[in-house]
Amino acid sequence: MLSLQSLKRRGFTLIELLVVIAIIAILIGLLLPAVQKVREAAARAKCSNNLKQIGIGLHAYHDTNNMFPPGCAADQPPFGLGTSAWGSSWMVYILPQIEQNALFSRWVFSGGSGYNNANNSAAMFQIQIPTYLCPSSPLPVMACNIAAAPSNAGSSLMRPSYTGIAGGTWQLAGVTGYNEARLSNSGNQNSAGGLLFPGSKINFGGMTDGTSNTIVVADQSNFLTLTDGSKQAWNSAGPHGWAMGSGNANSPPAYTDRPFNTTTIRYTINFTKSGGWTNPACCNPTDGVGSNTGGNIPLNSAHTGGVNVLRGDGTIAFLRDSTDLTVLMALSTRDDGVVAANPF
Numbered sequence: 001m002l003s004l005q006s007l008k009r010r011g012f013t014l015i016e017l018l019v020v021i022a023i024i025a026i027l028i029g030l031l032l033p034a035v036q037k038v039r040e041a042a043a044r045a046k047c048s049n050n051l052k053q054i055g056i057g058l059h060a061y062h063d064t065n066n067m068f069p070p071g072c073a074a075d076q077p078p079f080g081l082g083t084s085a086w087g088s089s090w091m092v093y094i095l096p097q098i099e100q101n102a103l104f105s106r107w108v109f110s111g112g113s114g115y116n117n118a119n120n121s122a123a124m125f126q127i128q129i130p131t132y133l134c135p136s137s138p139l140p141v142m143a144c145n146i147a148a149a150p151s152n153a154g155s156s157l158m159r160p161s162y163t164g165i166a167g168g169t170w171q172l173a174g175v176t177g178y179n180e181a182r183l184s185n186s187g188n189q190n191s192a193g194g195l196l197f198p199g200s201k202i203n204f205g206g207m208t209d210g211t212s213n214t215i216v217v218a219d220q221s222n223f224l225t226l227t228d229g230s231k232q233a234w235n236s237a238g239p240h241g242w243a244m245g246s247g248n249a250n251s252p253p254a255y256t257d258r259p260f261n262t263t264t265i266r267y268t269i270n271f272t273k274s275g276g277w278t279n280p281a282c283c284n285p286t287d288g289v290g291s292n293t294g295g296n297i298p299l300n301s302a303h304t305g306g307v308n309v310l311r312g313d314g315t316i317a318f319l320r321d322s323t324d325l326t327v328l329m330a331l332s333t334r335d336d337g338v339v340a341a342n343p344f
Contacts, residue, residue: 040304043136047161047219047301047308048316053131054162054217055314057097058090067203068216069093071164071196071262072245075110079199086115087245089261090164090196091132098131114245114260124243125156132242134161136302137221139233144241157241159233160261161221166198167191168265168329169296187284188295191264193333195312198246198259204312208335211312215331218309218319219301220263224289227276234277236263238293258283258293265332266296269307270321299328317344 062068068090073079075087088107092114095104106123107113113120128141144157169189195202195216207214223231237244237260244260266288273287280290288296299319301307306320312334319328323343330338 040136043134044303044308044318047134047136047303050131050134051162051217051308051310051316052314053098054094055310055316057094057131058216058310059314060097061094062203067201068195070198070200070245071166071194072114072198072260074199074246075113078201080109080113082110084247085110085112086247087112088114088243089245091129091160091242091261092245098129100129103127114243115240115247120243124158124241128158129242132158132160132162134219134221134301134308137161138223138302139221139235143233144237144239157243159235159237160242161219162217163220163236163297163299164196164217164262165194165215165332166196166200166259166262166264166295167193167334168332187280187286188258188288188293189264189266190259190295191333193336194264195334196262197264198262202334206334207312209330209333209337209339212315213331213339214312214334215309215317215319216312218263218299219303219307220297220299222270222300222302224297224300225272225276226279229276232277232279232291234289234291234294234297236261236293236295236297239291259295260293262295263297263299264288264295265299265325265329267298268321268325268328269298269319269323270300271298319343 058068070079070090070093072089073087075082075085080087088109092107095101103123106119108117108119111117126142133141139159139161141158142156144159168191191197192200195207195214204211220235224234226232240260242261246259277287277289280286282292285294288294299307306318309317309319311317327343330336
């Protein structure tokens with residue numbers, strides 16, 4: 001028969017408890033990175049699916065209109081009913097193709113449809129469209145504003161995770177003899193060599209380099225670091241949200257210096273300027289990176305090592321940070337005759 005003293009000795013000592021706790025802590029430390037990798041893999045897959053849906057929407061729009069939507073447009077024919085004013089982005093034009101018919105049916109393509117049209121501002125107040133949001137993005141979703149939005153709209157308009165590809169600034173890469181870029185004279189180096197640029201009306205036949213060799217939409221969904229070390233949620237939507245278009249003539253080369261929701265490739269993927277980006281005054285920053293807006297904000301994401309991209313054939317690929325700038329520019333240009341070595 002066990003004595004009371006022997007029963008007491010069956011309990012754990014303090015040292016034994018500490019050893020057990022240490023072992024558990026080590027196991028958690030080993031498992032946590034694996035769990036994080038699984039979560040990021042799932043988020044990256046969801047991001048890929050978003051881009052796939054966007055690709056289906058763009059192709060469906062093309063089937064109906066025999067051209068892709070404009071990257072961004074002014075409210076003038078064939079993209080609006082007015083004479084000018086800040087119009088809408090490509091994300092507005094494909095709303096019916098991504099099952100957002102109710103929102104699209106309320107849209108008025110005049111009077112600054114993507115900026116200060118009170119009807120549209122009210123329609124998109126507090127709207128979040130999951131297809132336009134990467135789950136890996138750390139950026140605040142509702143952090144934009146608009147002139148005619150409801151009074152409490154300072155944090156009410158969606159900032160998208162994706163941007164349309166307008167082309168590449170070949171001149172900055174030392175490539176000569178290329179006349180498709182139609183660069184502006186502002187700090188924003190804006191191209192019309194891609195598929196989604198201001199007032200674009202490109203069809204499949206315009207991608208003479210091949211649909212699989214042309215990128216159309218890509219991630220732009222991470223913070224940028226300024227010279228003071230602060231993190232800024234700057235992307236091509238600027239402070240005006242996913243619906244913002246352009247405000248000048250729809251026909252290049254007389255298009256806007258501020259092509260919202262589109263990007264001209266000037267930097268490598270996830271590029272960080274030495275010392276950080278400056279905070280320029282509106283609206284044409286010297287390096288093409290600013291809050292309102294930057295026509296050359298780099299493609300970036302919180303995905304490990306690169307960004308997801310949608311190609312012209314509707315397929316999704318992953319481009320790594322190490323992708324050479326000239327290769328990235330070639331992929332961003334639809335008809336330069338340069339087919340880069342496969343970087344995917």
